[in-house]
Amino acid sequence: MTNDHCLFCRIVDGDVPADVVHETEHVLAFRDVSPKAPTHVLVIPKRHIASLAETDDGDTTLLGEVMIAARDVARGAGIDEAGFRIVANTGGDGGQTVHHLHVHVLGGRALGWPPG
Ligand code: 5GP
Ligand code: ZN
Numbered sequence: 001m002t003n004d005h006c007l008f009c010r011i012v013d014g015d016v017p018a019d020v021v022h023e024t025e026h027v028l029a030f031r032d033v034s035p036k037a038p039t040h041v042l043v044i045p046k047r048h049i050a051s052l053a054e055t056d057d058g059d060t061t062l063l064g065e066v067m068i069a070a071r072d073v074a075r076g077a078g079i080d081e082a083g084f085r086i087v088a089n090t091g092g093d094g095g096q097t098v099h100h101l102h103v104h105v106l107g108g109r110a111l112g113w114p115p116g
Contacts, residue, residue, distance in 0.1 A: 008100035038108025079107035
């Protein structure tokens with residue numbers, strides 16, 4: 001259930017290369033092409049969902065798997081004890097630019113708050 005016109009679906013399908021750091025049956029994690037921190041990984045469901053706003057109550061397990069994968073990415077990068085940030089930009093005001101649900105895993109430096 002991928003979408004030929006979606007960049008992240010094309011990564012799932014192997015049509016666009018990516019530096020994959022973690023993969024499960026339903027979830028893929030790969031390095032952001034334009035990293036904003038020493039660790040910057042995107043965690044996505046393999047199934048195309050446009051954004052968090054497009055999920056439904058039946059996606060509870062899948063969303064849990066995305067978050068557990070984000071935890072495992074942080075552990076794998078060795079940033080889980082120092083701390084890290086999970087971000088899910090959603091929709092226009094949220095600054096989402098790729099319309100396939102993803103969470104950013106950011107860490108490896110002290111992160112400022114609030115975001116712009
Ligand atoms: P958003 O702005 O939607 O929250 O995040 C999209 C992210 O995807 C951005 O941080 C951007 O750098 C990243 N990105 C855009 N195109 C590609 C790509 O082709 N490969 C990878 N690995 N990341 C990408
Ligand atoms: Zn997609």
